[in-house]
Amino acid sequence: MSFWNVEPARSPSAKLLAGAALTDIVLILVFAAIGRDAHQRGDVVSGVLLTAWPFLAGAAAGWLATRAWRHPLSLRRAGLGVWLGSVVGGMLLRAITGQTVVLPFIIVALLSLGLLLLGYRLLLAGIRRRRSV
Template identity: 70%
Template sequence: MHTPTRTWILAAVGDLVLILVFAAIGRDAHARGDIVTGAFATAWPFLVGGALGWMIARAWRKPLAIRPSGLLIWLAAVGVGMLLRAVTGQTVVIPFVIVALLSLGTFLLGFRVVAGATLRTLAQRQRRD
């Protein structure tokens, strides 16, 4: 059974994992060495942005909603992430911004679409039983 608390915790963990996966895929694609610790080094600006997006959207209220939660988390993850990368001397180039927008959008919004549909299906099955 899904409680509101359990749902937002699972959504927050899902966002965290997906941002780390994004960073790990990027590091692996560019042969940047240690994928595990390197993924954290690459991911931290996006994680900070995602956390800020959670706070702005108050996403714990509707963590699987595309609007506003998913959109704000996604855009904050990319926007703040790129800003933090720039101020800390990390690479920020247009192709990377585009890849981050597309990848994190697919991950963070797609996750919400799949999770929401799954929960709706489970709820319908429970009502029938």
């Protein structure tokens, strides 16, 4: 095989892509639900959606910026961008819309969303590595 005759990398299946995107969405909703529960706020469904939407929009921006659909489970190629996009974008949108943005909340969001959005990717990478050995 010559240098110029390189086969293109296979793109992830639609099922894998949808699974990764859905997992990111569900984990951001879990983050919002836990936060609302910790602060004993009512309006469960609408409240969670109100809390989550800025982070979901930020995660979507992270997906676009990193082209996460190419490697949706990659920690470096997708995970970091989705995580930082959700936190930075989420906080910017919260500030623009008059929602609370204080340093302790930023730190909690950074750590919690990092654990969730990077954690499952790390876990899956470890499982894949163990299976390939």
